[in-house]
Amino acid sequence: MKKVLIASTALVAATIVSAGAASASEKIKLELGGYSKWWVVGQWQSDSFQSKNNVDYNSVDIKGDNEVFFGGSTTLDNGLKVGINIELEAGGNVETKGGDTIDKSAVFVEGGFGKVIVGSEANGTALLHVYAPDAAGNNDSDGILTGGWAIVQPGASAITRFSTSIDTDDNAEKITYVAPSFYGLTVGASYVPNAGGTEDTRGTVNLHSAVAGEIYGVGALYANTFGGVDLKVSTGWVTYDAEAGIAQRAKVNEYSAGTQISYAGFTVGGSYRQVNSNESLDGTVASSGNIWDAGVQYATGPYAVSFIFVKSVAEDAPGTEDKFTAFQVSGKYALGAGVDALATIGHAQFDDSTGAAVNENKGWAAMTGLSLAF
Secondary structure, eight states: OHHHHHHHHHHHHHHHHHHHHHHTSOOOOOEEEEEEEEEEEEEEOOHHHHHHTTOOOOSEEEEEEEEEEEEEEEEOTTSOEEEEEEEEEOSOSSOOOTTOSEEEEEEEEEETTEEEEEEEOOOHHHHTOOOOOOTTSOOGGGSTTTTTSSSOOOTTOSOOOOOSSOOTTTTOEEEEEEOOOBTTEEEEEEEESOSSSTTOOOOOOTTSOOEEEEEEEEEEEEEEEETTEEEEEEEEEEEEEEEEETTEEEEEEEEEEEEEEEETTEEEEEEEEEEEEEOOTTSOSOOOEEEEEEEEEEEETTEEEEEEEEEEEEEEETTEEEEEEEEEEEEEEEEETTEEEEEEEEEEEEEOTTOOGGGOEEEEEEEEEEEEEO
16 A cells, blocks of 8 residues: 555656646647638530530539638647647538548647657658649649549549649548758658548548558658759658458559759749559559649749649559540739739540540630638
C-alpha cells in the first residue's frame, strides 16, 4: 500500500507540474480562411457522342468550388509548435469528395526535427509536387476543362482522374513526415494504413479502378533562386497493392516529377505521373497509365495569362489504351486584395481504344468567373 501511495503521489505531482508547464503556453485559437470560385461555363459537346448516347447536354452551366479553412497553432514551452487544420467543403460541383463534408482534418507537431502531420491530409509526395503553371488556377484535376468537368467523360473510358500529383489515397487518414529544408531541398514521406478498406473508403486509385490498401510513399522538392531565376523541381514515388478481391491483386508503383522555371515574369513548367502495375492474371486489376502537362505563363502587375497542354493515357484492357487530351488559355486580373477575375477557353477530347462514337467525346469550353480568397 505504501508503494502504491508513493507512486500515486508521484503521478499527481508529475501531472501538476505538467499542467503548470502546459498552461504557460496559449490555448489554440482557430482562424478562418478559404476561397470561393464560381464560373459561368459555355460547353459544346460532340454531336455524335450525344446522339449515340441519346442525350442532349445543356451548353451553359454554373460550376463552383468553395472551401472554408479552420486552423490554428500554439507554441509549447519546450519550443514545439502544435496545430490543427480542418477544411470544410462549402458547396459547388467542381469536386466530388465521396460525400465528405469535411475534406481534410489533421493535426501537426513541428520543431527543429521537421514536421509530423497525422490525419486526413494529402500525402508527402502530393504536398511537395510541382505542376505546370496556370494563370487562373484552373488546371489539373481541379480544372473545369482539364479535370474533365466540362466535356463529359464517356462511361467506358478507363481514365478516372486527371492529376499529375500522386493523389491515389486522396485524403485518407495517414501519417506524414516533412524534413527541414536543407539548402533548398525538402523531403517528405507518408504511410497510409488503409486507403480503401471498410474503415475509410475515401481513397481511390486513379487512372484505374482498383482499390488500394496500405500505401508507402516518399517525395522531394528542390526550390532555389539563381541570379533572378527561380527554380522548382519535385519528384515522388508511391507503392501499394491494389485489389478487386482476394484472388485479384496487383503490385502498383507510381512515379511523379515536376518543374518550374521563372524569370522576369515568365514561368515555364511541366509535370508527369506514371502508374506501373503488374496486372492480375485476369487483367481486371490496376491498369497502367500516365499523364503529363506542360505550360507557360506570363504575369505582370495585376495581369497574368497562360497556356497549358495536358495528355493522359490509361489501359482500357491489356494491350489497349484510352486517351484524354486538353489545351487551354487562361487569364487572371486582380481586382483587389483576394479578389480575381478569371477566364479560360480551351478544348478537350476523349479517345476510346475501340474508336466507337458512343465511347468518344470532344468539345470546346469557354468560361469566366470570380475568385475570392479570405
